[in-house]
Amino acid sequence: MPDKDYARLYRHIPPVDEVLKKPAMESLAQKIPRTMLLSAVREAAGRLRDELKSGRLSLPAGIPPRDFLTAEVINRASLLALNSHRPNLRRVLNLTGVVLHTNLGRAVLSENARLAINQAASGYSNLELDLQTGKRGSRYAPVEGLLAELTGAEAALVVNNNAAAVLLALSTLARGREVIVSRGQLVEIGGSFRIPEVMTQSGASLVEVGATNKTHPRDYQNAVTTQTALLLHVHTSNYRILGFTRETSISELVAIGSQFSLPVMSDLGSGSLLNTGELGLPPEPTVQEVVRDGADVVTFSGDKLLGGPQAGIIVGRREYLDRMKSNPLTRAVRIDKFTVSALEATLREYLDQAKVKQNVPTLAMLSARRDELGPLAVRLAGKLTAAAGERARFMVTEIDSAVGGGALPTADLPSMAVAVQPEKITATELASHLRAAEPAVIGRLQDDALLLDVRTLRPGEEDALVEVLAEALAGGASG
Ligand SMILES: *Cc1c(COP(=O)(O)O)cnc(C)c1O
Secondary structure: OOOOOHHHHHOOOOOHHHHHOOHHHHHHOOOOOHHHHHHHHHHHHHHHHHHHHHOOOOOOOOOOHHHHHHHHHHHHHHHHHHHHHOOOOOOEEEOOOOOEOHHHOOOOOOHHHHHHHHHHHHOOOOOOEOOOOOOEOOOOHHHHHHHHHHHOOOEEEEEOOHHHHHHHHHHHHHOOOEEEEEHHHOOEEOOOEEHHHHHHHHOOEEEEEOOOOEOOHHHHHHHOOOOEEEEEEEOOOOOOOOOOOEOOOHHHHHHHHHHHOOOEEEEEEOOEOOOHHHHOOOOOOEHHHHHHOOOOEEEEEOOOOOOOOOOEEEEEOHHHHHHHHOOHHHHHOEOOHHHHHHHHHHHHHOOOOOOHHHHOHHHHHHHOOHHHHHHHHHHHHHHHHHHHOOOEEEEEEEEEEOOEOOOOOOOOEEEEEEEEEEOOOOHHHHHHHHHHOOOEEEOEEEOOEEEEEHHHOOOOOHHHHHHHHHHHHHHHHOO
């Protein structure tokens, strides 16, 4: 077949209508909208034309051109249609071992929290209706009492995330005035949240005191002026300053605050309600401790160590919280009904001290010990070897996981992984096949192996992982 004579070959590309009537396309039409199929067929036919014209595609001998090109269009159009039909936000199996992985959606919710979201989504709810009086209610009511009970604070408010919580608190308490912060606590979180910049946004001006490694109570005292509105303590949740250091504690700040009649705010960031020592982790200040030490306002995330939905939780003295609630900014950063429902369910998990560590997945994953994870890794390696032993070496190995989410940066969690060393493709190629798979799989590349840390593998995900991995190794091997 003279490939240069492409114009004549075009005639063998079947018309769109004809392709859509083929059984393969009819069956796709059961789940994919016709308009999507139509544009996939057009796209596939267009690409075929281009390839015939450029000579990139030549027709095989022995097959009628019409049959060959029809099959080509159907195959390509099916792939294109399935691809554009696939949701853009996809399921990912997290084998990185990073429990609070911001890029992978941070906290996995408890079963009760998932049920609550489902219920909130499936019908109406009393989101802003007081069922006792029949009058308008507050969307914060379902969580405010729980937060007060769990943290010991007088009042609570929940906004979109902790960055919004800090912005709202500063804007309410210190707009047009000064806030004193230690130079050791000018935190940046994930690139776009920096304490000095949030301060500017809030309209408050930053007064930096002390040195990077040491800030003494007298540094705060000397900086107080008639313009001072607030003393701010920021928990250095994602880094540590070690060695010759001195941080002024919340209790010391509270003493200075009462000396000058100034409120003290603590941005805790990760905000744990449990003593992290109980999870086998280094100590973190709990929200209860900071409240007990006398902080007037405390802010923390809902989806870090708490293990709930994305939210910024503010607890503290009623007088300050009331002022925040009437700030118009609160309306701009308010939470939706899914967050209210999932947060309430998550907080209720903490009422059962005996079960919370198992029921909140974040806490369960963080507290899993290496000797508990070992058998899981061995079983996974066995299944992988059975499914794809000829295409890769699977070795059980020790690894350290990370908490993630900008929490407990120095904590190494002893864990177990399966190291995958593919025979015919590189580990980097395998990682790329796995990202394209359904569900996608994310591991950790190290040298020539892909490490699968089992700490973050959820119950029930193992078989899907084995299947996807075997397929990715085969797909890679066959080109
Ligand atoms: C994570 C963090 C924030 C930002 O919280 P988001 O919920 O991600 O908006 C702010 N401050 C500190 C100290 C943090 O650790």
